[in-house]
Amino acid sequence: MINFDVLREYMDNDDEIILAVFQAYIEEHNNSAETIEALYAVQDWxxxxxxxxxxxxxxxxxxxxxxxxxxxxxxxxxxDNTAPDKADIDAAIEGLNHINVQINDYFVTKQ
Known part of the structure; x- marks a missing residue:
């Protein structure tokens, strides 16, 4: 879960910078949960x-x-070229999906 207090402090409480950072994140990492899942499935460590x-x-x-x-x-x-724990994979995927929802919600509230 994004800690908006930490993020705002890091970004000097500037909503325009936060929006730009989130836009860059979405462009680069929007499908990261699927990527993590696919790489785990094919064991591409x-x-x-x-x-x-x-x-x-x-x-x-x-x-x-x-x-x-x-x-x-x-x-x-x-x-170390070792399979990660499936629980970590599942939790990361869930977390990444939740983060995408938080970012999308932020866009809605700031536009």
Whole structure:
């Protein structure tokens, strides 16, 4: 879940910057839940590592903690070319879907 207090502090409480960051996130990572699921299904650990690593950094800047923790777990296992825990995959997917809803809701309220 995005922590908007942390995000606003990080973005100097500027809604235009937040909207721009969210737009960039949606353009780059809108399908990240499906990507994580697909990479796990085909056991492409190197690409799963890259996806988890990228998402982890972005979501940490949003003040998100739970999904970031799951992505750290996925990143660590896939870096070692090992299958991540399915519970981490499922929780990350759920978290990413929830984050997309939060971002879409933010767009609706700010436009």
């Amino acid at each position: 190197p690409q799963l590592f890259i996806a988890a690593h990228s998402l982890k950094g972005i979501l940490a800047s949003f003040g998100e903690e739970e999904t970031v923790t799951r992505l750290e777990n996925i990143e660590g296992m896939s870096r």
